[in-house]
Amino acid sequence: MTTDTMTARVTLKKVTPDVSAAMRALNAATVSAATSAGLDASLLELVRIRASQINGCAYCLDLHTREARAAGETEQRIYTLNAWSEAPFYTERERAALALTEAVTLVHDGRVPDPVYQQASEVFSEAEVAALIWAATVINAYNRIAIATRMTP
Template sequence: MTTDTMTARVALKKVTPDVSGAMRALHTAAVTAAESAGLEAPLLELVRIRASQINGCAFCLDLHTRDARAAGESEQRIYALNAWSESPFYSERERAALALTEAVTLVHDGRVPDAVYRAAAQVFSEAELAALIWAATVINAYNRIAIATRMTPAG
């Protein structure tokens, strides 16, 4: 089945502004929780990029790789992110966050394994862990919105 992936679909912000506003508020609350917990902004961008890679969301990949670069993330680490578990470029905290992000994103593949959760709980406080789960949840929702409505990168 061939589809035209470049044709935009329903404009959710226009058609359902209250729901779009609620989603924006959820995103803002998740960012605030991450800041309050002391999570590093570059770590959150890695989480957003990794979930977007898994989901194949071009719009979010474009947005968050630009944001990561603007925050000082290296090209090498951005390029290697798809193979983070085999790459020496990521810290123990980043590895735990990326594993948790993958488990949340691929929850249909066996839920969030206890070992993945325990590894994250060993390097993150409860507040940080909660914020990471929210960050992964929010980017997954945004990926689905962007893909379903065929949002395209600014280019």
């Protein structure tokens, strides 16, 4: 079955502005919680990019790779993010955040395994873990919105 992936669909901001506003508010609250917990913008962008890679969301990949660069992220780390577990360019904290992001994104593949959660809780505070879970959850929702409505970069 072939589909036309370039034909735009419903514009949610226009048709359901209240729900779209609520989603933006959730995202803003997530960013605020992450900032309050001490997570840096670059790590949040790595989380967003990794979830978007898994979900195949071109719109979010385009947006968040640009945001990552603006936050000081290097091209090398952005390009190798898809293979972060094999690349030497990521810190222990980043690896824990990326593993948690993958588990949340692929929750249907066995939930969030205890070792993944344990690894995150060993290198992040409880507030940081909460913010990372929210960040992964929100970007997954945005990925689904962008893919379902065929938003283009």
